[in-house]
Amino acid sequence: MSTQTLTTSSRVVELWRLGKPKVVSLIVFCATAGALMATPQWSALPRVLCSLLGIALVAMGAAAVNCLVERDRDAVMRRTERRPLVKGTLTPLEAGLYAAIMTLGGLALLQSFANPLAMWLTLGTFFGYAVVYTRWLKPATPQNIVIGGAAGAMPPVLGWAAVTGSVPAEAAVLFLLIYTWTPPHFWALALYRQLDYQKAGLPMLPVTHGPAFTRQTIVLYAVMLYAVALLPFVIGMSGWVYLAIAVWFNSGFLWRSIKLYRSADDTVARGLFLYSIRYLAWVFGALLLDRVWTMLINPF
Numbered sequence: 001m002s003t004q005t006l007t008t009s010s011r012v013v014e015l016w017r018l019g020k021p022k023v024v025s026l027i028v029f030c031a032t033a034g035a036l037m038a039t040p041q042w043s044a045l046p047r048v049l050c051s052l053l054g055i056a057l058v059a060m061g062a063a064a065v066n067c068l069v070e071r072d073r074d075a076v077m078r079r080t081e082r083r084p085l086v087k088g089t090l091t092p093l094e095a096g097l098y099a100a101i102m103t104l105g106g107l108a109l110l111q112s113f114a115n116p117l118a119m120w121l122t123l124g125t126f127f128g129y130a131v132v133y134t135r136w137l138k139p140a141t142p143q144n145i146v147i148g149g150a151a152g153a154m155p156p157v158l159g160w161a162a163v164t165g166s167v168p169a170e171a172a173v174l175f176l177l178i179y180t181w182t183p184p185h186f187w188a189l190a191l192y193r194q195l196d197y198q199k200a201g202l203p204m205l206p207v208t209h210g211p212a213f214t215r216q217t218i219v220l221y222a223v224m225l226y227a228v229a230l231l232p233f234v235i236g237m238s239g240w241v242y243l244a245i246a247v248w249f250n251s252g253f254l255w256r257s258i259k260l261y262r263s264a265d266d267t268v269a270r271g272l273f274l275y276s277i278r279y280l281a282w283v284f285g286a287l288l289l290d291r292v293w294t295m296l297i298n299p300f
Protein backbone atom coordinates (compact mmCIF):
# COMPACT_ATOMS: atom_id res chain seq x y z
CA MET A 1 0.00 0.00 0.00
CA SER A 2 1.26 3.50 -0.78
CA THR A 3 1.65 5.82 2.19
CA GLN A 4 -0.27 8.44 0.15
CA THR A 5 -3.48 6.39 0.34
CA LEU A 6 -3.64 6.53 4.15
CA THR A 7 -5.88 9.10 5.83
CA THR A 8 -4.35 11.30 8.52
CA SER A 9 -6.17 9.42 11.28
CA SER A 10 -4.95 6.00 10.10
CA ARG A 11 -1.43 7.40 9.84
CA VAL A 12 -1.67 8.52 13.47
CA VAL A 13 -2.77 4.98 14.39
CA GLU A 14 0.24 3.56 12.54
CA LEU A 15 2.59 5.98 14.32
CA TRP A 16 1.02 4.94 17.63
CA ARG A 17 1.62 1.25 16.78
CA LEU A 18 5.23 2.01 15.82
CA GLY A 19 5.89 3.07 19.43
CA LYS A 20 4.88 -0.43 20.78
CA PRO A 21 2.26 1.09 23.12
CA LYS A 22 1.44 -2.10 25.07
CA VAL A 23 5.05 -2.73 26.04
CA VAL A 24 5.53 0.96 26.84
CA SER A 25 2.44 1.02 29.08
CA LEU A 26 3.99 -1.68 31.31
CA ILE A 27 7.33 0.14 31.21
CA VAL A 28 5.61 3.32 32.42
CA PHE A 29 3.74 1.36 35.10
CA CYS A 30 7.08 0.03 36.46
CA ALA A 31 8.54 3.56 36.33
CA THR A 32 5.49 4.79 38.31
CA ALA A 33 6.17 2.19 41.00
CA GLY A 34 9.81 3.34 41.17
CA ALA A 35 8.78 7.01 41.44
CA LEU A 36 6.23 6.45 44.19
CA MET A 37 8.50 4.05 46.11
CA ALA A 38 11.01 6.93 46.16
CA THR A 39 8.64 9.70 47.26
CA PRO A 40 5.24 8.66 48.57
CA GLN A 41 4.03 12.28 48.72
CA TRP A 42 1.13 13.91 46.87
CA SER A 43 3.14 17.11 46.44
CA ALA A 44 5.55 15.25 44.10
CA LEU A 45 2.68 14.24 41.78
CA PRO A 46 3.06 16.96 39.08
CA ARG A 47 6.79 16.19 38.74
CA VAL A 48 6.06 12.46 38.72
CA LEU A 49 3.47 12.86 35.93
CA CYS A 50 5.74 15.03 33.72
CA SER A 51 8.64 12.60 34.25
CA LEU A 52 6.49 9.58 33.38
CA LEU A 53 5.35 11.30 30.19
CA GLY A 54 9.00 11.99 29.36
CA ILE A 55 9.96 8.34 29.96
CA ALA A 56 7.00 7.15 27.84
CA LEU A 57 7.96 9.41 24.92
CA VAL A 58 11.61 8.25 24.95
CA ALA A 59 10.54 4.60 25.22
CA MET A 60 8.23 5.04 22.19
CA GLY A 61 11.05 6.77 20.32
CA ALA A 62 13.34 3.82 21.13
CA ALA A 63 10.70 1.36 19.90
CA ALA A 64 10.40 3.30 16.63
CA VAL A 65 14.19 3.17 16.11
CA ASN A 66 14.04 -0.59 16.80
CA CYS A 67 11.35 -0.99 14.09
CA LEU A 68 13.37 1.16 11.69
CA VAL A 69 16.63 -0.78 12.19
CA GLU A 70 14.89 -4.16 12.05
CA ARG A 71 12.45 -3.64 9.18
CA ASP A 72 14.14 -6.22 6.93
CA ARG A 73 14.26 -8.84 9.69
CA ASP A 74 10.68 -8.00 10.69
CA ALA A 75 9.57 -8.70 7.11
CA VAL A 76 10.58 -12.37 7.33
CA MET A 77 8.99 -13.11 10.71
CA ARG A 78 5.26 -13.91 10.93
CA ARG A 79 4.92 -12.13 14.29
CA THR A 80 6.29 -8.86 12.92
CA GLU A 81 5.38 -8.94 9.20
CA ARG A 82 2.42 -6.59 9.71
CA ARG A 83 4.40 -3.77 11.30
CA PRO A 84 3.93 -0.33 9.66
CA LEU A 85 7.42 -0.14 8.08
CA VAL A 86 7.06 -3.65 6.65
CA LYS A 87 3.59 -3.04 5.20
CA GLY A 88 4.78 0.32 3.90
CA THR A 89 2.05 2.28 5.66
CA LEU A 90 4.82 4.53 7.01
CA THR A 91 8.07 5.52 5.30
CA PRO A 92 11.48 5.21 7.00
CA LEU A 93 11.70 9.02 6.93
CA GLU A 94 8.39 9.37 8.79
CA ALA A 95 9.51 6.77 11.35
CA GLY A 96 12.84 8.54 11.80
CA LEU A 97 11.17 11.92 12.31
CA TYR A 98 8.69 10.40 14.76
CA ALA A 99 11.53 8.75 16.73
CA ALA A 100 13.52 12.00 16.86
CA ILE A 101 10.53 14.12 17.98
CA MET A 102 9.41 11.63 20.65
CA THR A 103 12.92 11.08 22.01
CA LEU A 104 13.97 14.74 22.08
CA GLY A 105 10.57 15.80 23.45
CA GLY A 106 10.80 13.20 26.23
CA LEU A 107 14.37 14.17 27.13
CA ALA A 108 13.39 17.86 27.22
CA LEU A 109 10.53 17.07 29.62
CA LEU A 110 12.89 15.15 31.91
CA GLN A 111 15.49 17.91 31.83
CA SER A 112 12.86 20.60 32.57
CA PHE A 113 10.62 18.88 35.13
CA ALA A 114 12.84 16.17 36.66
CA ASN A 115 16.64 16.53 36.73
CA PRO A 116 19.78 15.98 34.59
CA LEU A 117 20.46 12.56 36.17
CA ALA A 118 17.05 11.25 35.07
CA MET A 119 17.53 12.75 31.62
CA TRP A 120 20.99 11.17 31.13
CA LEU A 121 19.92 7.78 32.50
CA THR A 122 16.93 7.77 30.13
CA LEU A 123 19.17 8.70 27.22
CA GLY A 124 21.52 5.86 28.22
CA THR A 125 18.55 3.45 28.31
CA PHE A 126 17.47 4.62 24.86
CA PHE A 127 20.99 4.02 23.54
CA GLY A 128 21.20 0.62 25.32
CA TYR A 129 18.01 -0.68 23.71
CA ALA A 130 17.79 1.10 20.35
CA VAL A 131 21.48 0.88 19.46
CA VAL A 132 23.48 -1.59 21.61
CA TYR A 133 20.79 -4.31 21.88
CA THR A 134 19.00 -3.85 18.54
CA ARG A 135 21.95 -3.11 16.29
CA TRP A 136 24.80 -5.10 17.87
CA LEU A 137 23.77 -7.67 20.48
CA LYS A 138 20.58 -9.10 18.97
CA PRO A 139 22.18 -10.42 15.76
CA ALA A 140 25.45 -11.39 17.52
CA THR A 141 24.90 -13.63 20.56
CA PRO A 142 22.26 -15.76 22.33
CA GLN A 143 23.17 -13.78 25.46
CA ASN A 144 21.67 -10.70 23.69
CA ILE A 145 18.70 -10.64 26.02
CA VAL A 146 20.78 -11.18 29.17
CA ILE A 147 23.04 -8.19 28.38
CA GLY A 148 20.41 -6.07 26.59
CA GLY A 149 17.94 -6.78 29.41
CA ALA A 150 19.81 -4.16 31.45
CA ALA A 151 18.11 -1.46 29.34
CA GLY A 152 14.65 -3.01 29.84
CA ALA A 153 15.25 -3.18 33.61
CA MET A 154 15.84 0.57 33.92
CA PRO A 155 12.25 1.97 34.13
CA PRO A 156 11.87 1.83 37.97
CA VAL A 157 15.36 3.34 38.31
CA LEU A 158 14.37 6.15 35.93
CA GLY A 159 11.19 6.78 37.95
CA TRP A 160 13.19 6.82 41.18
CA ALA A 161 15.90 9.13 39.79
CA ALA A 162 13.28 11.49 38.33
CA VAL A 163 11.80 12.36 41.72
CA THR A 164 14.87 12.21 43.96
CA GLY A 165 17.85 12.88 41.69
CA SER A 166 19.54 9.76 43.09
CA VAL A 167 19.70 5.97 42.60
CA PRO A 168 19.88 4.22 45.98
CA ALA A 169 20.21 0.47 46.62
CA GLU A 170 16.40 0.10 46.80
CA ALA A 171 16.14 1.25 43.18
CA ALA A 172 18.80 -1.31 42.25
CA VAL A 173 16.60 -4.05 43.79
CA LEU A 174 13.75 -3.08 41.43
CA PHE A 175 16.23 -3.09 38.54
CA LEU A 176 17.32 -6.61 39.52
CA LEU A 177 13.71 -7.78 39.60
CA ILE A 178 13.06 -6.85 35.94
CA TYR A 179 16.57 -7.90 34.93
CA THR A 180 16.00 -11.46 36.22
CA TRP A 181 12.47 -11.55 34.79
CA THR A 182 13.44 -10.53 31.23
CA PRO A 183 15.22 -13.70 29.96
CA PRO A 184 12.40 -16.14 30.87
CA HIS A 185 9.85 -13.57 29.56
CA PHE A 186 11.59 -13.51 26.20
CA TRP A 187 12.77 -17.15 25.94
CA ALA A 188 9.21 -18.40 26.53
CA LEU A 189 8.17 -16.43 23.44
CA ALA A 190 11.29 -17.45 21.51
CA LEU A 191 10.41 -21.13 22.09
CA TYR A 192 7.10 -20.95 20.25
CA ARG A 193 8.47 -18.46 17.68
CA GLN A 194 11.68 -20.41 17.08
CA LEU A 195 11.01 -20.83 13.35
CA ASP A 196 10.62 -17.06 12.94
CA TYR A 197 14.00 -16.41 14.57
CA GLN A 198 15.63 -19.17 12.54
CA LYS A 199 14.31 -17.63 9.30
CA ALA A 200 15.53 -14.17 10.32
CA GLY A 201 18.97 -15.58 11.20
CA LEU A 202 18.80 -14.36 14.81
CA PRO A 203 20.82 -16.38 17.35
CA MET A 204 18.15 -16.72 20.05
CA LEU A 205 18.76 -19.39 22.70
CA PRO A 206 16.29 -22.01 21.33
CA VAL A 207 17.92 -21.63 17.90
CA THR A 208 21.55 -21.89 19.06
CA HIS A 209 21.26 -24.25 22.07
CA GLY A 210 17.96 -26.02 21.38
CA PRO A 211 14.57 -25.98 23.12
CA ALA A 212 15.51 -28.46 25.89
CA PHE A 213 18.44 -26.33 27.08
CA THR A 214 16.27 -23.18 26.86
CA ARG A 215 13.51 -24.75 28.98
CA GLN A 216 16.10 -25.82 31.58
CA THR A 217 17.57 -22.29 31.69
CA ILE A 218 14.08 -20.82 32.13
CA VAL A 219 13.61 -22.92 35.31
CA LEU A 220 16.96 -21.67 36.62
CA TYR A 221 15.90 -18.05 36.05
CA ALA A 222 12.49 -18.70 37.63
CA VAL A 223 14.26 -19.87 40.82
CA MET A 224 16.53 -16.80 40.81
CA LEU A 225 13.53 -14.56 40.15
CA TYR A 226 11.73 -16.04 43.17
CA ALA A 227 14.66 -15.14 45.43
CA VAL A 228 15.05 -11.63 43.97
CA ALA A 229 11.31 -10.93 44.26
CA LEU A 230 11.46 -11.56 48.02
CA LEU A 231 14.17 -8.88 48.48
CA PRO A 232 11.82 -5.84 48.70
CA PHE A 233 10.15 -7.46 51.72
CA VAL A 234 13.38 -8.77 53.25
CA ILE A 235 15.06 -5.33 53.21
CA GLY A 236 11.92 -3.58 54.49
CA MET A 237 10.95 -1.73 51.30
CA SER A 238 7.48 -3.27 51.30
CA GLY A 239 5.02 -5.00 53.58
CA TRP A 240 2.92 -8.14 53.92
CA VAL A 241 0.56 -7.35 51.02
CA TYR A 242 3.55 -7.30 48.69
CA LEU A 243 4.94 -10.51 50.18
CA ALA A 244 1.64 -12.37 49.71
CA ILE A 245 1.30 -11.25 46.08
CA ALA A 246 4.99 -11.93 45.33
CA VAL A 247 4.83 -15.46 46.77
CA TRP A 248 1.63 -16.21 44.83
CA PHE A 249 2.93 -14.99 41.47
CA ASN A 250 6.43 -16.40 41.86
CA SER A 251 5.00 -19.79 42.74
CA GLY A 252 2.83 -19.52 39.61
CA PHE A 253 5.87 -18.54 37.52
CA LEU A 254 7.99 -21.40 38.88
CA TRP A 255 5.17 -23.92 38.47
CA ARG A 256 4.59 -22.89 34.84
CA SER A 257 8.35 -23.01 34.15
CA ILE A 258 8.57 -26.57 35.52
CA LYS A 259 5.52 -27.50 33.44
CA LEU A 260 7.31 -26.09 30.39
CA TYR A 261 10.49 -28.02 31.29
CA ARG A 262 8.45 -31.21 31.01
CA SER A 263 6.55 -30.27 27.85
CA ALA A 264 7.55 -29.31 24.32
CA ASP A 265 4.04 -28.02 23.64
CA ASP A 266 3.95 -24.48 22.18
CA THR A 267 0.79 -23.64 24.13
CA VAL A 268 2.66 -24.20 27.42
CA ALA A 269 5.44 -21.82 26.28
CA ARG A 270 2.85 -19.26 25.18
CA GLY A 271 1.11 -19.68 28.53
CA LEU A 272 4.34 -18.80 30.38
CA PHE A 273 5.00 -15.78 28.11
CA LEU A 274 1.50 -14.36 28.76
CA TYR A 275 1.84 -15.14 32.47
CA SER A 276 5.17 -13.27 32.58
CA ILE A 277 3.39 -10.05 31.57
CA ARG A 278 0.66 -10.55 34.20
CA TYR A 279 3.41 -11.39 36.72
CA LEU A 280 5.29 -8.12 36.26
CA ALA A 281 2.11 -6.05 36.34
CA TRP A 282 0.99 -7.67 39.62
CA VAL A 283 4.36 -7.61 41.38
CA PHE A 284 4.92 -3.92 40.57
CA GLY A 285 1.22 -3.29 41.25
CA ALA A 286 1.74 -4.75 44.73
CA LEU A 287 4.67 -2.39 45.38
CA LEU A 288 2.52 0.50 44.18
CA LEU A 289 -0.43 -0.55 46.32
CA ASP A 290 1.80 -0.56 49.39
CA ARG A 291 2.89 3.03 48.65
CA VAL A 292 -0.51 4.42 47.68
CA TRP A 293 -1.86 2.99 50.95
CA THR A 294 0.90 4.84 52.85
CA MET A 295 0.01 8.06 50.97
CA LEU A 296 -3.69 7.67 51.82
CA ILE A 297 -3.21 7.09 55.54
CA ASN A 298 -0.45 9.72 55.77
CA PRO A 299 -1.47 12.42 53.27
CA PHE A 300 1.06 15.16 54.26
Ligand code: HEM
Pocket residue numbers: 022023026027030079133145148149152153155178182185186189277280
Ligand atom coordinates in the same frame (compact mmCIF):
# COMPACT_ATOMS: atom_id res chain seq x y z
C1 HEM B 1 15.22 -6.22 26.16
C2 HEM B 1 14.27 -6.77 26.88
C3 HEM B 1 13.00 -7.36 26.30
C4 HEM B 1 12.81 -8.16 25.22
C5 HEM B 1 13.85 -8.70 24.26
C6 HEM B 1 11.39 -8.41 25.09
C7 HEM B 1 10.78 -9.13 24.08
C8 HEM B 1 9.45 -9.12 23.81
C9 HEM B 1 8.86 -9.60 22.59
C10 HEM B 1 9.63 -10.18 21.41
C11 HEM B 1 7.53 -9.41 22.68
C12 HEM B 1 6.49 -9.73 21.63
C13 HEM B 1 6.10 -8.45 20.98
C14 HEM B 1 5.14 -8.64 19.87
O1 HEM B 1 4.54 -9.71 19.72
O2 HEM B 1 5.00 -7.67 19.11
C15 HEM B 1 7.27 -8.80 23.96
C16 HEM B 1 6.02 -8.47 24.41
C17 HEM B 1 5.80 -7.78 25.54
N1 HEM B 1 6.74 -7.33 26.42
FE1 HEM B 1 8.71 -7.70 26.36
N2 HEM B 1 10.74 -7.77 26.10
C18 HEM B 1 11.69 -7.11 26.85
C19 HEM B 1 11.47 -6.32 27.92
C20 HEM B 1 10.23 -5.97 28.35
C21 HEM B 1 10.01 -5.05 29.43
C22 HEM B 1 11.11 -4.35 30.23
C23 HEM B 1 8.66 -4.95 29.57
C24 HEM B 1 7.88 -4.15 30.56
C25 HEM B 1 8.35 -3.60 31.65
C26 HEM B 1 8.04 -5.79 28.59
C27 HEM B 1 6.69 -5.94 28.41
C28 HEM B 1 6.10 -6.60 27.39
C29 HEM B 1 4.67 -6.60 27.12
C30 HEM B 1 3.59 -5.90 27.93
C31 HEM B 1 4.47 -7.34 25.96
C32 HEM B 1 3.15 -7.66 25.26
C33 HEM B 1 2.95 -6.70 24.12
C34 HEM B 1 1.71 -7.02 23.29
O3 HEM B 1 0.84 -7.78 23.72
O4 HEM B 1 1.65 -6.49 22.18
N3 HEM B 1 9.02 -6.40 27.88
N4 HEM B 1 8.45 -8.64 24.63
Ligand SMILES: CC(C)=CCC/C(C)=C/CC/C(C)=C/COP(=O)(O)OP(=O)(O)O
Pocket residue numbers: 020023027055058059062063066070080122125126129138151152153
Ligand atom coordinates in the same frame (compact mmCIF):
# COMPACT_ATOMS: atom_id res chain seq x y z
C1 LIG C 1 12.93 4.64 28.53
C2 LIG C 1 13.33 3.66 27.52
C3 LIG C 1 14.19 4.12 26.42
C4 LIG C 1 12.90 2.39 27.63
C5 LIG C 1 13.22 1.31 26.69
C6 LIG C 1 12.98 0.07 27.48
C7 LIG C 1 13.20 -1.14 26.70
C8 LIG C 1 14.59 -1.59 26.58
C9 LIG C 1 12.20 -1.85 26.22
C10 LIG C 1 12.39 -3.10 25.52
C11 LIG C 1 11.11 -3.81 25.41
C12 LIG C 1 10.88 -4.36 24.05
C13 LIG C 1 9.97 -3.61 23.14
C14 LIG C 1 11.43 -5.47 23.68
C15 LIG C 1 11.18 -6.10 22.39
O1 LIG C 1 12.32 -6.82 22.04
P1 LIG C 1 12.74 -6.88 20.54
O2 LIG C 1 13.04 -5.50 20.08
O3 LIG C 1 13.79 -7.89 20.37
O4 LIG C 1 11.38 -7.42 19.90
P2 LIG C 1 10.76 -7.35 18.46
O5 LIG C 1 11.26 -8.54 17.76
O6 LIG C 1 9.29 -7.42 18.73
O7 LIG C 1 11.18 -6.06 17.83
